[in-house]
Amino acid sequence: MKFDRSVKIAPSILSADFANFGAEIEAVEAQGADWIHVDVMDGHFVPNITFGPATCAAIRPHIKTVMDVHLMIAPVDPYIQAFADAGADVITAHVEAGPHIHRTLQAIRATGAKAGLALNPGTPAEAAAPLLDLVDLICVMTVNPGFGGQKFIHSCVQKVTELREMIGDREVHIEIDGGVDPSTAPLVVAAGADVLVAGSAVFKGGSVQNPAPYGENIRAIRKSI
Ligand code: DX5
Ligand code: ZN
Secondary structure, eight states, rough: OOOOOEEEEEGGGSSSSSSSSHHHHHHHTTTOOOOOEEEEEEESSOOOOOOOOOHHHHHHHGSEEEEEEEEEOOOOGHHHHHHTTOOEEEEEGGGGSSSSSHHHHHHHHTTTTEEEEETTTTTTGGGGGGGGOOOOEEEEEESSSSSSSSOGGGGGGHHHHHHHHHHHHHEEEEEEEEEESTTTTTHHHHHTTTTEEOOOOOOOOTOSSOHHHHHHHHHHHHHHH
16 A cells, blocks of 8 residues: 555445445445445444454455455454454554553554554544554544444544644545535545545445446545545
8 A cells, every 4th residue: 555645535335235345345446436444333332333354354355445444343452353364454443442542553553454543523633642653544533433424523624634733744644534525525635634434425326236326426525625
């Protein structure tokens, strides 16, 4: 994975057909997705359950771009190797998921995957300050994690500005997750974000049988920024 700060659109398969992930991923990549965002939820750290490492391993051969795995689970550490073995390129853990995020980020990097750090809307940018040299990506949650299709929380935009300043010349992506659409994407890109996760705004109106809307939706986000 070569680092660059160009804007990347990362559709979240949380909004795809769960019975058809392989074909959904191939369709959305053919329609212009840059990364594939994979939301893992445990029903404990967040009030929803999705899937685990076995599903990640099963979908991996269908991903030609970047497999971006967002772990909304606690604890994280016992499962890192399993997600790395499943082929994740980026593994993101939440700063709120436990007392030892520093160790968690080291453990992610030790697998060879890129390490991501996610911050909930209630967590300030300063929480990332001691960790900037241990991360390859900071995921700014712009909704409370657990569900797709929620409303973008505007007060999180200022956090993006603060993180961009803190990151300086480091090769660290800023990812935005939650409520990204053509009305909110320009705000976060102007503040310094380069990876835009979008679930409902990409998958709406389309399907594996009718994938053209995926492309229209991706282009609408790109055009807005
Ligand atoms: C929320 C997930 C997001 C979600 C985004 O907990 O982490 O990735 O799928 O969905 P939208 O784009 O619909 O807000
Ligand atoms: Zn996510």
